[in-house]
Amino acid sequence: MSTAPSTPAPSLFGKVRKTPFWVQIVGGLVLGLLLGYIARVQDVSWLTSTLDTIGKTFVQLLKLAVPPLVFTAIVVSVANLRNVTNAARLAARTLLWFLITSLIAVSIGLGLGLLTGPGKGADLSTTGLKAPDHAGSWVDFLTGIIPSNIATSFVEVNVLQIVFLGAVTGAAILKIGEKAEPVRKLSESVLELTQTALWWVIRLAPIGTLGLIGKSVAKYGWDLLKPFATLTVDVYAGCALVLFVVYSLLLRFAGGLNPVNFFKGAWPAIQLAFVSRSSVGTLPVTRRVTERLGVPSEYASFAVPFGATTKMDGCAAIYPALASIFVAQVYGIHLGIGDYLLIAFVSVIGSAATAGLTGAIVMLTLTLSTLGLPLEGVGLLLAIDPILDMVRTATNVAGQVVTTLIVAAREGILDREAYNNPTGELYEDRAARPEVAMAAA
DSSP, X not given: OOOOOOOOOOOHHHHHHHSOHHHHHHHHHHHHHHHHHHHHHTTOHHHHHHHHHHHHHHHHHHHHTXXXXXXXXXXHHHHGGGGSTTHHHHHHHHHHHHHHHHHHXXXXXXXXXXXXXXXXXXXXXXXXXXXXXXXXXXXXXXXXXXXSOHHHHHHTTOHHHHHHHHHHHHXXXXXXXXXXXXXXXXXXXXXXXXXXXXXXXXXXXXXXXXXXXXXXXHHTHHHHHGGGHHHHHHHHHHHHIIIIIIHHHHHHHTSOOOHHHHHHHHHHHHHHHHHHOOTTTTHHHHHHHHHHTTOOHHHHHHHHHHHHHHOOTIIIIIHHHHHHHHHHHHTTOOOOHHHHHHHHHHHHXXXXXXXXXXXXXXXXXXXXXXXXXXXXXXXXXXXXXXHHHHHHHHHHHXXXXXXXXXXXXXXXXXOHHHHHOOOOOOHHHHHTOHHHHHHHO
């Protein structure tokens, strides 16, 4: 009598791969907090160094993909506008909603800053602080868009210049037409290769989370947060208000969409943005969830890369407003109505200066220099910046998806059935299940 062969028990690696990705990231977050606490309390230097190395390596891998990813994404998105009906109208509406949501976000940042006074009573010494080697200015911002050397733009990862080069190349492909088709196809191939490699890096996000969070806890702990407690709470509260309240209201009343479905579909991108602190590094996930929520791929391929490099409600709206008030109060400088209006203007117009990389130092120096505030104030915020950057980046990415959804809904091109049932699989899930990928091929 024959017996059916027993199924081998899945390996530990197999069990991990079958675990939902969000659970893996939460697990990395909790383990990172625990290891960071142990390293700090027990003063385990080798553990602190290991966590730091893991976090830096993960961020380095994300940054490695930025130049080819941004360039080819912009080239392909602009070139593919020929397949989009009313492309100019869609582009203008997208930019308009970027500006509207940025204005709302900076208003919330200013309101919280005026209400709580994040710099009042902060026991911080400003002696010995140095200004950044190079401060952002409007002249730098405007002239810096155009590169003097194409190779330098890619080597130095100047995202703003790479976006400019990509937009020009895409426009030229549109103009030339059939003769430039090989260039367009090559760009699409390179984009696909880069995204595939980046997905492999994204799969390491739980380990990267462990290192990034663990290092922050081990190095800084509560001692760092004490003088920045009000500012930290303000940044997280402001971003939470925009992320969960403002975006929900806009989706409901401007797009006629159920906000719950947005969070169901977009949560993987928001979550990855929180731990990676990179809008550009999250770009493949952002685009995937946007399409999963019913946005046509032709429009998503334009709006999402454009948003990943210019749409920064967290880094370029809420944070500069609060940080400017914080620095002014620490240095005892009075800000008037005109200064607050100037902060709003800089935040709404200058958000492209942040360029989707981790941190918001460029935007902060641009705001402080425009207001005439001490640039040494940047030094006060450098240590706390990684902790604040997580929620800022999550807000950035959520805003990029929200505005794209609103425009698609108002223009009548959104697949509402897909939006109301955001159950499609993300690419990383497909990659982990070859049978699904083969069936879809």
